Amino acid sequence: MKHNFHLYNFEKKFNPGYIEKLFFFRHVATSQVLISPQVNMKNRYLRQTLNPALRSYQLRKDLWQPFLGVHGLKSEASRISLLNYIRFRLENKPKPPDYYQQPKRIREVEDMKEIEYTVLAFCEGIKELLKRKLEDPDQSQLLLFWESMSRINIPQEFGVEWPAIVSHRKLWLRHGRMIKNEELLGEPRKTVIVTKKEPPSKPKSEILSKANPKK
Template identity: 25%
Template sequence: MSAAVSGAAKSAATTTAQSAKKNTVYLFRHIQTSQVLVSLKSSIEKQSLKQIADVTRRPAHVRPDHWHPLVAIQGFSRPQDALSFHNSLRDHQLNLHAAKVANPEHIAQPRRLRAPQEMNQVDSTLVKMVELLNNQPNKGKGMQILWEREGVRKSVLEKEGEDVKPLLEGFEHGELVIKRGRDIVNA
């Protein structure tokens, strides 16, 4: 009888872990260009590259050794909340490029100066992430933000100042455990 109970408990624990994984949003950064991709999976797929609007700046294929996990946000109460958050961040990425291209001062710069500015998406994406997390219905209750390293979290605090500190204090924070430089172990 105890084997059946432990099997049922194991099955329930596996189901809970799988549903928690479905309610996780991942951000990945390109180690050379600082571009950011948002994913609902713990790895990058080729279709994720469509988030990079400028075709000339888009890698031809996914090289897993070039995309490093940046942040994992766990604990969305429903899969729909995670999907909505994912879509909002993805739309931000697309709009960010459109806004830069529409700016005449930006376009007036030589291409060699424009390119790094257009590809550097880490700071703006993290600021938008914090803004979107502030609008979540459960706003920190049971949610955890796993950071690539503590320095990334501190850089967000320095960018936004006092507006971000109360939000980030309402969430549980941890460090992403990464194996082989790119495989997420704890999210």
């Protein structure tokens, strides 16, 4: 099944250093999810929330916390296909039996709970990549970094197992939202040490002549 969700075409020109990575952010109050190709989100990613009534108008970074980092995607085709699959599954998320009998405000709260179903769709999406041969079961290796390791078990609750190409790690955060894992940040920047240039030393004879001036 082919899906095409244009909101995930993040940039017209992709930075090759970001092709293998994805970052999943959760809203600390509503449990909405945004996905970014880099550690820093941008305002336009808010358009991933299709319902304008549930969409924030301004990105407040203090309200969005990374809960999953992905490293090891093989190509840009893998990344876009995976994102399209996740969005397709979220658009078609099953509703509770009494969903339409509930008040609108209750339905909106339910619609904003995206973390659990996003993780399930992500797991299914990786299997879809293997099925379409966008990832190699013998060579691909995906590292998943989790803010909460308990979320690893979400797919199993729906009867879905993680593919063999997946390995799980702990996502380390500073101040609750700044990623510390070097695998997700790329190569550390080289530190340039600037030293103060010393003035050239004066000849010893000149120093002595100044200390003992002629009368």
